[in-house]
Structures are given as structure tokens and as C-alpha cells.
Amino acid sequence: MSEQPLAIRAIFEHAMRAHAHKYIISRDGDAVVRFTYAQFGRRVAQLAHALRKLGIGPGDRVASFAWNGHRHLELYFAVPMIGAVLHTVNIRLFPDQVAFVLDHAGDRAVFVDASLVKAIKPAIALNPDAERAFVVMGETSELLAGSSRYEELLAAEPDTYDWPEFDERSAALLCYTSATTGDPKGVLYSHRSTYIHALSIGLTDAMGIGERDRVLPVVPLFHVNAWGTPFVSLMVGADFIMPMERLDPAGLVELLESERVTVSAGVPTIWMAVRDLLRARNTRLPLLRKVIIGGSAMPPSLMDDLEELGIRAIHAWGMTEMSPVGTLNVDSSAADDKPELRRKERYTQGRFSPIVSWRLVDESGNDVPADGTSRGELLVRGYAVAREYYRNDAATAAGFEPDGWFHTGDVATIDPYGYLEIVDRVKDFIKSGGEWISSVEVENLLMGHPGVKEAAVFGVAHPKWQERPVAAVVLREGHDLDEEAIRGWLLERLAKWQTPDRILFMTVIPRTGVGKFLKRELRAQNERLFAEG
Numbered sequence: 001m002s003e004q005p006l007a008i009r010a011i012f013e014h015a016m017r018a019h020a021h022k023y024i025i026s027r028d029g030d031a032v033v034r035f036t037y038a039q040f041g042r043r044v045a046q047l048a049h050a051l052r053k054l055g056i057g058p059g060d061r062v063a064s065f066a067w068n069g070h071r072h073l074e075l076y077f078a079v080p081m082i083g084a085v086l087h088t089v090n091i092r093l094f095p096d097q098v099a100f101v102l103d104h105a106g107d108r109a110v111f112v113d114a115s116l117v118k119a120i121k122p123a124i125a126l127n128p129d130a131e132r133a134f135v136v137m138g139e140t141s142e143l144l145a146g147s148s149r150y151e152e153l154l155a156a157e158p159d160t161y162d163w164p165e166f167d168e169r170s171a172a173l174l175c176y177t178s179a180t181t182g183d184p185k186g187v188l189y190s191h192r193s194t195y196i197h198a199l200s201i202g203l204t205d206a207m208g209i210g211e212r213d214r215v216l217p218v219v220p221l222f223h224v225n226a227w228g229t230p231f232v233s234l235m236v237g238a239d240f241i242m243p244m245e246r247l248d249p250a251g252l253v254e255l256l257e258s259e260r261v262t263v264s265a266g267v268p269t270i271w272m273a274v275r276d277l278l279r280a281r282n283t284r285l286p287l288l289r290k291v292i293i294g295g296s297a298m299p300p301s302l303m304d305d306l307e308e309l310g311i312r313a314i315h316a317w318g319m320t321e322m323s324p325v326g327t328l329n330v331d332s333s334a335a336d337d338k339p340e341l342r343r344k345e346r347y348t349q350g351r352f353s354p355i356v357s358w359r360l361v362d363e364s365g366n367d368v369p370a371d372g373t374s375r376g377e378l379l380v381r382g383y384a385v386a387r388e389y390y391r392n393d394a395a396t397a398a399g400f401e402p403d404g405w406f407h408t409g410d411v412a413t414i415d416p417y418g419y420l421e422i423v424d425r426v427k428d429f430i431k432s433g434g435e436w437i438s439s440v441e442v443e444n445l446l447m448g449h450p451g452v453k454e455a456a457v458f459g460v461a462h463p464k465w466q467e468r469p470v471a472a473v474v475l476r477e478g479h480d481l482d483e484e485a486i487r488g489w490l491l492e493r494l495a496k497w498q499t500p501d502r503i504l505f506m507t508v509i510p511r512t513g514v515g516k517f518l519k520r521e522l523r524a525q526n527e528r529l530f531a532e533g
């Protein structure tokens with residue numbers, strides 16, 4: 001058989017030949033712009049020439065600091081297809097973290113959205129002597145010192161490119177984890193892993209995306225390659241729609257509606273806001289057939305609410321180190337005549353992708369059974385699972401076994417039909433009086449309370465119990481609940497020792513750069529809550 005390399009170029013060239021008439025659509029300022037794949041492909045070629053003129057060659061790293069928009073997607077193809085590496089920087093990191101990742105990656109050029117020029121300036125000021133080119137994407141009067149304008153660079157270039165062929169193991173993309181502890185850790189994806197991951201997520205029992213679909217990733221292009229959606233969409237010829245900075249629920253609903261989106265993806269907090277808006281307006285999105293929800297646990301109540309609105313919510317679990325998809329929740333035949341089993345399995349994180357091998361192990365590293373109740377730490381290995389962190393031997397030694405198994409840091413159960421349920425992250429478990437409380441379990445319950453909009457549960461040091469659970473809660477409008485009311489409701493459903501000692505009412509729960517609840521900050525703000533005296 002042919003040993004033609006698995007490469008992003010293969011996805012691109014197939015898309016251009018087989019689906020030239022399909023669309024890449026993006027908000028751009030107040031407008032919505034549309035490019036056929038063919039037009040998009042010509043811009044990708046122009047960008048490739050422009051990159052070469054900037055001095056970018058094979059192996060060089062190029063950073064993006066951008067929303068989900070068509071120019072960012074052009075970088076997704078042009079940069080890896082000339083053999084360079086696209087480093088998608090999380091625009092919500094703190095300036096010192098942005099400075100850290102640009103420096104750690106050794107980025108030779110940074111492509112910045114016009115609306116983000118202001119946001120990146122403090123990071124650049126931290127390292128003014130770094131030698132790198134800046135390119136500003138979109139209209140703005142605010143430029144960076146020495147920067148060029150994206151459209152001017154492209155306009156000067158020819159619209160075809162003689163794409164080079166290289167080893168499929170060459171690096172293509174680079175993404176850093178969002179650093180819930182310590183410095184961000186880089187994961188370098190190869191052409192081969194990107195291609196295989198795209199194939200795997202397109203399967204019917206995975207995201208199940210086809211040519212008829214119109215895909216809108218709410219998940220950022222800087223959050224683990226928007227979970228692979230750009231590559232699978234172009235692979236199958238789906239229209240691809242991007243919202244730019246309009247991530248507010250009204251802006252999203254407007255675009256989902258006007259662009260007749262059929263598949264979307266994002267973290268739970270986004271879909272909570274969309275659900276609330278749809279309910280408040282008493283409208284539906286009849287064409288949106290499914291949304292992929294992951295990044296943190298989807299509360300069962302959110303899933304029920306979305307299904308009531310006619311939207312199939314597919315729970316997914318993954319990690320930056322896994323490209324990211326590990327599991328997706330699609331109904332199995334085993335539960336067809338077992339409604340109880342179906343109910344239970346539907347809320348889990350789903351079944352494993354065929355390209356991921358897994359083990360559940362106890363603290364001594366012994367395998368625990370996949371019986372749906374035994375808990376263990378989840379280890380993974382696979383075609384699109386990292387083997388090491390980028391330029392970080394210490395983190396690699398801590399996270400990976402010598403034979404390649406990666407420690408996810410997640411504690412889970414797996415049932416006999418292969419459904420994974422994440423019990424909690426090791427570091428989010430609450431250790432109370434020798435027992436372990438799953439923060440996820442308490443959060444899921446709380447978010448099922450009719451008056452609770454959002455909840456995050458975390459452990460706080462306690463002089464007697466080591467730690468006790470505390471809940472941060474955002475109430476729904478029009479609900480007036482106090483601590484005792486919520487604790488009373490919880491006590492009817494949970495053992496006393498599992499019930500949070502304190503309920504803290506907040507107007508907003510702090511979030512990570514990709515929209516997950518930021519428990520580290522909640523813990524830090526409340527570390528002395530139970531201090532003696």
C-alpha cells in the first residue's frame with residue numbers, strides 16, 4: 001500500500017477538489033462574510049507566500065492571538081502546510097502567561113486580531129526585545145510597533161502554492177494547557193495525529209459530522225484546535241461558521257439561527273446561557289440537531305433542558321494532551337430495551353474513541369475492573385495522545401509513564417458497556433474526615449435546583465475535618481433563596497457529611513480562559529473561611 005503521509009495538506013486538497021463550492025463563513029466587524037472553499041483556498045495560498053516572505057520556514061513557530069474567524073482558520077492551514085507550527089495562544093491568559101508561552105514556544109511571528117491588539121500589548125511590553133514579526137488581522141487604527149496588515153500582505157501574493165511534502169510526524173500545531181496549576185504546558189500535535197484525530201471524530205458514533213452539516217464551533221480555535229472541528233468539517237465538506245468576538249448568548253443565537261447551524265460545540269457554561277435565553281424568549285433552534293458539550297462535566301439538568309428545547313446534547317470528555325477528544329456520548333444498542341441503563345449512561349461522558357486506549361488504576365498502579373462502580377485514575381495512550389510535553393522534561397516525567405501511558409489526573413468509573421464517568425479531578429476531590437467528596441456530584445445536584453443558575457463546589461481547609469465542601473452559587477433571576485434553604489434542599493438528597501457547610505452567593509463565578517469554573521481562585525478567596533478564631 002501507498003505510504004503517502006497523513007497530513008493537513010491531504011485534508012485541504014481533498015476539500016478544495018471535492019467541495020470547492022462549500023462555505024467558510026465568519027463574522028467580521030458588523031458584517032458576516034462568506035468564502036467558498038475555493039476562495040478560502042486561494043487566500044490560504046496567498047498567506048503561505050506571505051509567511052515565507054516574513055522569513056517563516058519549516059519548523060518555525062507562528063502564534064495566533066485571535067477569535068474564531070476566517071483569518072484564524074486560514075492560519076490553521078497555511079502555517080502547517082508550509083511545514084511551520086501554528087501556536088494558538090489563549091487570548092484570556094494573563095499578560096505574564098502570554099509572554100511566557102510566546103517565549104517558551106519561540107514564536108517568530110504573531111498574528112493578532114484587530115480587536116485584540118490592545119489586549120496583547122501588556123504581554124509584549126514584558127519582553128520588548130524579542131525578535132518577532134507582528135501581523136494585525138482586520139481593520140484598526142491601533143497597530144503594534146513594526147506590525148504589518150494581514151490583508152495588505154495577502155493582496156501582494158499569488159493565489160496558488162506548490163505545497164511541499166514532508167514526514168507525517170512533523171509538528172503542525174502547538175497548544176498550551178490552561179494552567180490550572182503552575183506554568184502552561186505545551187502539547188505539540190503532528191500532521192499524522194491531527195489527521196487521525198479528525199477521521200475519528202467524524203465517525204457516526206462520535207461527532208457524526210457530514211457534508212450536509214453546518215458547523216459552528218463556539219469552542220475557541222485556541223482551545224485544543226476547537227476540538228478538531230475545523231479539520232473534520234473540511235474533511236467532509238461541511239460549511240464552517242465562526243462567531244468572532246460575539247460569544248454573548250444573543251449574538252450566538254442570532255448566528256445559529258441565521259446561518260442555519262446544525263452542529264455546534266462548547267463548554268457547559270456557554271450552553272447554560274444559550275438555554276436561558278431560548279427559554280426567556282420562548283424560541284427554539286429547530287435546525288440545530290446537536291451540540292457537543294465538554295471541557296468540564298455537563299450537569300444532567302442542562303442536558304435535560306436542552307433536550308426539552310429539541311437539542312441533542314452530546315457529552316464529551318477530553319484533554320489538551322489528547323487532541324482533545326477521548327470520549328463522546330452516543331446511545332448504545334445495549335440500552336435499547338433498558339430505560340434505566342439508558343438514563344444512567346446518557347449522563348456519563350460516553351464511550352471511548354477507537355484511537356484511544358485506556359486503563360483505570362488504583363493508587364498502586366493496579367488495574368481496577370470496568371464494572372461501573374470501581375474507581376481509579378484514568379490512564380490513556382493513543383494515536384492522538386501526547387507522548388511528552390513540549391520542552392518540559394519535568395512535566396513529562398511527572399505526567400507520562402516510561403511506556404507512554406499518560407496520567408489524566410481524572411478519577412473515573414467505566415461500565416461494562418464502555419461508558420466512562422468522570423467522578424472528579426484528583427485535585428478537586430474534597431477530603432473530609434477520611435472520606436472523599438466528589439465536587440462534580442454536588443455541583444450536578446445543585447444545578448438541578450430550579451433557583452440555581454450556576455454552582456461550583458470546592459474544598460476549604462478545616463481545623464477538624466481537614467477540608468469541608470463549600471458551594472459558590474449564582475441564583476436565577478427572581479429567586480430569593482438563603483443558605484439554609486439551599487442546604488435544607490441538599491440535605492434531602494445528600495448525606496450530611498457531603499453537604500457543603502457554606503453556600504456563598506455570587507453574581508458571577510470566576511472562569512478559566514476557556515470558560516470553566518476556576519476553582520483555584522475560589523479556593524484562594526476563601527482559604528480562611530473555617531480558620532480558627
Ligand code: ADP
Pocket residue numbers: 177178179180293294295296297298315316317318319320321349408409410422424425516
Ligand atoms: P485544563 O486542565 O487546563 O482545564 P484541558 O482543557 O485539557 O485543560 O482540560 C482537561 C480536563 O478537563 C480533563 O482532565 C477533565 O478533568 C476536564 N474535563 C474535560 N471534559 C470533561 C467532562 N465532560 N466532564 C468532566 N470533566 C471534564
